[in-house]
Amino acid sequence: MEDVLEIRWHGRGGQGAVTASKLLASAALEEGYYIQAFPEYGAERMGAPVQSFNRISKEPIELHCQVREPEIVLVLDATLLKSIDVCEGIKEGGILIVNTPKTPDEIRKLLNFNGKEIKVYTVDATRISIETMGRAMPNTPMIGALARVTDFLKLDSLLANVKKSLAKRFTEEVVEGNLNAIKKAYEEVKD
Amino acid sequence: MSKKLGLLGTSAIATAMRQINPDVVAAYPITPQTAIVEEFSQYVFDGDVDTEFLTVESEHSAMSACIGAAAAGARVMTATSSAGLALMWEMLGIASGLRLPVVMTNVNRALSGPINIHCDHSDSMGARDTGWIQIFSENAQEGYDNLIQAVRISEHEDVRLPVMIMIDGFITSHNIEVVEVLDDSDVKDFVKTNKAPFSLLDVKNPITFGPIQLFDFYFETKKQQSDAMRGSLRIIREVSREYEKLSGRKQPIVDMFMMDDAEIAIMVLSSTAGTTRSVVRELRKDGIKAGLIKPRIFRPFPVEDIVKSVKGLKALAVMDRSDSFNGFGGPLFTEVRSSLYESSNKPLIMNYIFGLGGRDVTVENIKEVFDTLQEVARTGKVENLINYLGVRE
Amino acid sequence: MKIEAKEKPKVKEKPGYKSIPIGGVIPKAGSSREYKTGDWRVRYPVIDKEKCINCLFCYIYCPEKCVVVKDGKVERVDLDYCKGCGICATECPKDAIEMKLE
Numbered sequence: 001m002e003d004v005l006e007i008r009w010h011g012r013g014g015q016g017a018v019t020a021s022k023l024l025a026s027a028a029l030e031e032g033y034y035i036q037a038f039p040e041y042g043a044e045r046m047g048a049p050v051q052s053f054n055r056i057s058k059e060p061i062e063l064h065c066q067v068r069e070p071e072i073v074l075v076l077d078a079t080l081l082k083s084i085d086v087c088e089g090i091k092e093g094g095i096l097i098v099n100t101p102k103t104p105d106e107i108r109k110l111l112n113f114n115g116k117e118i119k120v121y122t123v124d125a126t127r128i129s130i131e132t133m134g135r136a137m138p139n140t141p142m143i144g145a146l147a148r149v150t151d152f153l154k155l156d157s158l159l160a161n162v163k164k165s166l167a168k169r170f171t172e173e174v175v176e177g178n179l180n181a182i183k184k185a186y187e188e189v190k191d
Numbered sequence: 192m193s194k195k196l197g198l199l200g201t202s203a204i205a206t207a208m209r210q211i212n213p214d215v216v217a218a219y220p221i222t223p224q225t226a227i228v229e230e231f232s233q234y235v236f237d238g239d240v241d242t243e244f245l246t247v248e249s250e251h252s253a254m255s256a257c258i259g260a261a262a263a264g265a266r267v268m269t270a271t272s273s274a275g276l277a278l279m280w281e282m283l284g285i286a287s288g289l290r291l292p293v294v295m296t297n298v299n300r301a302l303s304g305p306i307n308i309h310c311d312h313s314d315s316m317g318a319r320d321t322g323w324i325q326i327f328s329e330n331a332q333e334g335y336d337n338l339i340q341a342v343r344i345s346e347h348e349d350v351r352l353p354v355m356i357m358i359d360g361f362i363t364s365h366n367i368e369v370v371e372v373l374d375d376s377d378v379k380d381f382v383k384t385n386k387a388p389f390s391l392l393d394v395k396n397p398i399t400f401g402p403i404q405l406f407d408f409y410f411e412t413k414k415q416q417s418d419a420m421r422g423s424l425r426i427i428r429e430v431s432r433e434y435e436k437l438s439g440r441k442q443p444i445v446d447m448f449m450m451d452d453a454e455i456a457i458m459v460l461s462s463t464a465g466t467t468r469s470v471v472r473e474l475r476k477d478g479i480k481a482g483l484i485k486p487r488i489f490r491p492f493p494v495e496d497i498v499k500s501v502k503g504l505k506a507l508a509v510m511d512r513s514d515s516f517n518g519f520g521g522p523l524f525t526e527v528r529s530s531l532y533e534s535s536n537k538p539l540i541m542n543y544i545f546g547l548g549g550r551d552v553t554v555e556n557i558k559e560v561f562d563t564l565q566e567v568a569r570t571g572k573v574e575n576l577i578n579y580l581g582v583r584e
Numbered sequence: 585m586k587i588e589a590k591e592k593p594k595v596k597e598k599p600g601y602k603s604i605p606i607g608g609v610i611p612k613a614g615s616s617r618e619y620k621t622g623d624w625r626v627r628y629p630v631i632d633k634e635k636c637i638n639c640l641f642c643y644i645y646c647p648e649k650c651v652v653v654k655d656g657k658v659e660r661v662d663l664d665y666c667k668g669c670g671i672c673a674t675e676c677p678k679d680a681i682e683m684k685l686e
Contacts, residue, residue, distance in 0.1 A: 025367050029197040037197075038366035041308070060369070062469045064330070064362050064462035066551045290607030351606055389609050397613035404608050411601035412608045419606070 005152065006067045007054040010086050011076035014046045016139030020076070021052040024143055027153060027161040028056045036061050049084055056152065074146065075099060076125070076138050081110055092116050097145050097189075099125040099138045104191055121149050123189040125181075132184060133177035140178045141185035148186045155186055193377075193438070198370045200363040201226035203331040204270065204296050206370075207338040209234045210378035213294075214265035214385075217245035217256035221275040222308050223360040224298040228270055250275040254282035254293070261291035262400045264390035266342070269293065272360060273300035273314045280318065286353045287322025288416065289401055292345035292385065293353040295323075296338060299461070299512075300360040301548045309549020310360040312460065313513040316522045322416060324354040324423055325490035327460040331368045334358040336440060337487070339373075342382045343430045350423045351388070352416075359462040361549065373438060381437055420491050427488060445496040446485040449475060453482030455564035456501070456538075458527065459510040460486060463545070463552050470557040481561055489523070494530045501531065504538035505568035508560050510580070512546045520544070520577045539573050545580040556581050621648060625668030627683040629661050635680035642672035642681060 007024070011017030018039040025037035036055040053067040069089045078100040080086060087096065096118055098107050104120040111120075123145040125138035132141075140162065147153040159179050166175045198206065204227045208216070216235075218228040235244040243260075247253045253269050261267045271279065276297055286293045297315050301307040315325060324344060328334040334356065341354040358364055373381075389398050404412055424444070431442035448468050450456065457467050464485035474481040484500045484507075486493065501507055509528070511521020519525060524542035531537040543560055546552045560580065567573055605611050631642075638658055643651040650662035651672065661672075673681040 022367060026197050029195075029369060034369050035197055036366055036368055038361070041361055041365065062465035063554070064359070064366075064465045065553050068553065288607065289609075388606070389611060396611075399610035399613075399615070400607070402608055402610055407598060408604065408608065411599075411604055412606075414601040415604065415606060418601070 003059060004055050004057040004061060004063065005072070006070045007056070007072045007074070008067055008070040009052040009054075009074050009076065010080050010084070011050055011052070011139070012046075012080070013048045013050050015076045016137055017050050017052045017076055020074070020139035020142060021054050023140065023162055023165055024054055024146070024153075025056075026165050027143070027158050028054075030161040030164075031153065031157060033058060033152070034061050040066070049080055071095065072097070072146070072150070074142050076142060078102070078107075081107070087111055087113055087116075087118065090116065090118060093119075095119045095121065095149060097121045097123065097142065097149065099123060099142060101127065119149070119191070121145060121189050121191050123185050125185055128184045128188065129181050132180040133174070137178075137181075141181040144182035144185035145189040147182070148189045149191070155183075158182065193371050193373045195369055195371050197367050198331060198372075199226065199365060199367055200331040200334055200358050201298070201365070202230055203335040203370045203372075204338060204358065205230035205234070206372055207335045207378070208268055209240055210373070210375050211266070211268070211339065211342055211382050212240045212379070213242055213268040215243045215245065215257070215260035215267045216269060217247055217253045217260070217267075218269045218271070219247055219250045219253045219275060221250070221272045221300075223300060223364045224270045224272040224275065224296070226364070227296060227298070250278040251282060254279040254286065257293045257295075258282060258286050258289065258291055259391075261286070261293050261387075262289065262390075263392045264385065264387035266346070266385040267291075267293050268295065270296040270298065272298045273302055273308075276314045276318055277302060280321070283318055283321040283323060283353075285401070288412070290351040290416065290419070291353060292342075292351055294338070294341045294345050295353070295355045296334070297355045297357050298360045298364045299357050307548040308360070310362050310462075311512045311547045311549065312357070313547075315355065315357050316513045316515075318355070319490060319522060322352065322420065323490060324350075324352055324420070324427075324488075326354065326356045326488055327486070328356060328358045328363065329462055329464050329485065330363055331358070331366070331370050332440070333487070334363065335370055335372070336434065336438060336442065339378055339381060340427075340430050340434050340442065343433075344423065344427055346385045347423075347426045347430070348386070348388070350419055350426050352419055352423060357461065362462045371438070371440075377437060381434070424488070424491050424493060427491075442487070444486070444488050444493045445500050446483075446487055447500055448483040448485075449480075450482040450484065450500065452480055453503070454480040454505045455507070455561060455568050456482040456484055456504055457508050457510055457557070457560060457564075458484040458486070458500075458523070460489065460512065460523065463510065463512065463557075466552060466554060467557050470554055470561065474558075474561060479561070479565065481564075486523075492526055492530070497527055497530050498534050501538055502536070506564045506573075507538040507540050508543055508564055509540065510543045510545055510560070512544075514544050514547065524577075539567050539571065541567065541573050541576055541578060543578045543580045550581055552581060620664045621667050622664045625663075625666060625686060627668045627670065627685055628663060628666060629668075629670070629672055629681050630684050631658060631661070632680045632682070635678045637678055637680075639677060641675045641677065645671050645675045647671065 125141040
């Protein structure tokens, strides 16, 4: 079980948390990992807090329970920090990535880690998505930030895989915007 | 060459349906099954299959249309969940009673009420005595594999019974996992063509389907059906072996993990078996002789395989993702316990009802069961025969 | 008390589950011909050819279609299948059909 990397995404309905976990899964699959990507189904209302999960492993994944102790937590909407405990169950030494213009130190002050050692990163994914895509879609830039702070995804292959996934559904312009968002977030992530 | 793809459980099923290329699909949408026929209808629209796709006004009509088409000699498929399966109930018995090879995916979802969209096995367990062969799948890969095999099993001349395969709602249906998908041509060769012994559309040889049979013939027809169900296990073994060769993946009737020297074990269907296998690996690292038994086939009930699987065990927990509300445990438990009546050296046995309405079954839940099993094995005493796992008091 | 049957009733042996077609299918057409419903009958129709005007109402109304018509004229009733329902007698506009006890 220790060999399975578990990830939790927090967002609000419509921000693309589910799509982000799917994109991440297919990118990891292309890298040769076994993957899972599953949302928490319940209240799928625009704006309601939603969660989505990933498992990534070199071995076939057998676990079929919810992710309760994630190594990595990504927060697509910093307003969620006030209403829900995004750190719930996060593993000692885990990683928290928050979409916010604030610095990691400022975020650290807002949260209670219960004495756990957690690495906090921030990236202004909303601004990046508006600059690159013309609308607030923070999900793809967050994957860029994730690629920067972990070592299981290489930027080049990530870009190639996201391009492949998105090209099936979107215009070239939208795909290009998403790729630029990933690159920009990769460069801008703060620790 | 087979391909490894990241697929939703529903997509794995729709892909298998595309490759099987049935003559007729009649279906009605219901969560969490909807995504299956939604994707399949796209294949119909795109001309990827030759299927006549019938949108009907209810599941009762969907199964009725399947029955009519199967009586005409067509290869027929559908999919449903929960209340949809319940609404089909009357027609389920007609499909099996008329010995028509309809193949259905049931995405397991709790029955109302209270209304709930998440996974438990109350829907398919409610249909366990309707004369359908029932195959449970641990993950999307098994769902894909089981569906392809179901066609061959169902249409076999010695079987001619409808088959339903199960995947767990949301846990499997709405989870993207790695699925190894066979070549279209390999699936086509494997499923062959349906050789129906009778066809309603054969105007040169007119026949009657579904005549009234009273006390003079009904019993004989039912005995024949019962024998076909019992005998289908032999055909399931044959088809499984053939599919093993094609896919390279084992297709056991009852899957066993670490059972050679196991002293305690959990028996469970579907996705929870995966979580349990992970826990067994952990426990083995600590020298605890734990094991897992996962029946893939539930109907026909594989009595001999079940009896064999528990040999040498001191204590066994049978886990049911549905309650029978019979005052005496879940359906898997009562049948397993009954199977062991004649055997000597049977293990101490207990039942855990779990995961109703999608209640998550955690690694800790499974460990708790194994802890109790260790205690039972040590003391030789079962404190509680029927237990409810993960419920608040 | 011991009861002995005077004579063993003759019953045609029906085929068992090992030999009947699956699913209750009747694999040939027109098998209802083999089912002679005539023995359900208590009364049987007798046609008075003098009164009959060959309107063929009896032929049309008979649920078993056992009124035999030849060259547009009522010839006889097929008693192999006539259940003795008496609809023909009721519908006959000339009261030409009488239902007689067997």
